[in-house]
Amino acid sequence: MIALLLRDLKLSLRAGGGFGLGLAFFLIVTTLVPFSVGPQSALLATIAPGVLWLGALLACLLSLDRLLALDWEDGSLDLLATAPLPLEGVVSIKALAHWITTGLPLVLAAPVLGVLLNLPAPGYGWLVVSLILGTPALSVIGTFGAALTVGLKRGGLLLSLLVLPLYVPTLIFGAEVARRGAAGMETATPLLMLSGISAAVIALLPFASATVLRINLR
Amino acid sequence: MTLTVTDLVIARGGVPVLEGLSFTLNPGRALVLRGPNGIGKTTLLRCVAGLQPPVSGRIEGAGDTIAYAGHSDGIKPTLTVAENLTFWARVFGAGSIGPALDAYELNDLTDRHAGNLSAGQKRRLGLARLLVTGRPIWVLDEPTVSLDRSAVEMFAGAVRAHLAQGGSALIATHIELGLEAELLEVGPYKARPAPLDDFDGGFL
Missing domain, CATH: 3.40.50.300 (P-loop containing nucleotide triphosphate hydrolases)
Incomplete structure (x- = not known):
């Protein structure tokens, strides 16, 4: 398991691995928002939590289509399925590697980009907390989508269509935590909902992903 | 077995x-x-x-x-020969990759990126993987x-x-x-x- 995690991290850092692509995308999207909305700092402060969450979500989506597709193309997935690792473990590790290379950098970069969007001061802590709790769910749901579309030519677009609706609850509660935090309101309820969604998704979806993958490998 | x-x-x-x-x-x-x-x-x-x-x-x-080897070798082009083989050795919990490298004369290629290998060399690397699985039925x-x-x-x-x-x-x-x-x-x-x-x- 550790070997697989280390290999995936190494692969993402090597040429063409796509490390930092999501981060760069996040940076560009959030920089474009002030240009399109205009220099209205009050308006930007209002929409900042939502924009940051939406940007993070789209950035997560960007690298999902390579998550399992590359291993499928070069035959590694067949070999991993016949290896002593349980397939549930393989997809969990894949999701973890995706989170470390995509989700974690987004969490760390979000406060810096919050400055660009004039995010109110109390919001920074809540933004980071909501992203830390929410982005693992994005990676795990995304891995499920990748397992569904593995082996399909041009599966990337279908993957986005399948995965984006599943991201809705995480987006609603994640952005709500950040919004309420920025407005200085009480955040316990959306925070609990967000944590609940993430916990349930991390606990249950790997089984679904592994089942789907077994069917797709036939 | x-x-x-x-x-x-x-x-x-x-x-x-x-x-x-x-x-x-x-x-x-x-x-x-x-x-x-x-x-x-x-x-x-x-x-x-x-x-x-x-x-x-x-x-x-x-x-x-079972150790299975299909039409594709499951080789990552951006990893070196040794890294590819070590990964499978660790997944299967088998020991050293030395004997596998010897058996397919890959010792001179260990630090090359697998993407730069020829088709035949890639196949040899793919077959060397069988030796690090330690499984009885190929x-x-x-x-x-x-x-x-x-x-x-x-x-x-x-x-x-x-x-x-x-x-x-x-x-x-x-x-x-x-x-x-x-x-x-x-x-x-x-x-x-x-x-x-x-x-x-x-x-x-």
Whole structure:
């Protein structure tokens, strides 16, 4: 398991691995928002939590289509399925590697980009907390989508269509935590909902992903 | 570990390809599958490796005893030869990669990125993976594709050594490997087309 995690991290850092692509995308999207909305700092402060969450979500989506597709193309997935690792473990590790290379950098970069969007001061802590709790769910749901579309030519677009609706609850509660935090309101309820969604998704979806993958490998 | 296949029916894309297939593979033995293209050799090997369920029939002794090598080698082009092999060794919990590198003469290539290897060198790396799995039954699909004559010799030598250690091998190939292997011609087991399931079917 550790070997697989280390290999995936190494692969993402090597040429063409796509490390930092999501981060760069996040940076560009959030920089474009002030240009399109205009220099209205009050308006930007209002929409900042939502924009940051939406940007993070789209950035997560960007690298999902390579998550399992590359291993499928070069035959590694067949070999991993016949290896002593349980397939549930393989997809969990894949999701973890995706989170470390995509989700974690987004969490760390979000406060810096919050400055660009004039995010109110109390919001920074809540933004980071909501992203830390929410982005693992994005990676795990995304891995499920990748397992569904593995082996399909041009599966990337279908993957986005399948995965984006599943991201809705995480987006609603994640952005709500950040919004309420920025407005200085009480955040316990959306925070609990967000944590609940993430916990349930991390606990249950790997089984679904592994089942789907077994069917797709036939 | 003996592999026993009994009265197997397998299908590809919902169409039965082979039926009534039975064979036994004992430790120390190799079984070579022969048959025309499209007869279902790959499907049979994938069934034995557990990647695909059979339609009916039993496969005993498979599972965690199988090391499978298909048409693709599962090599990551941006990792070096040693990194690729070490990864599989760690996944399978087997020891050092040294013997595998020796067996396929990959020692000079260990620090090269696998993406820069030739097709035959990649295949050798893919076959070297079998040696680090430590599993007794090798299930190989066209293992000699793109290998030159001396590499085929290396492969035959590796299989012979594996058999001498009590392992066994199930190989689908079209070429003569020079192994003491039993031959299984799968052509006669070709599945008959399913009878038409409509009223007119009785008249056809």
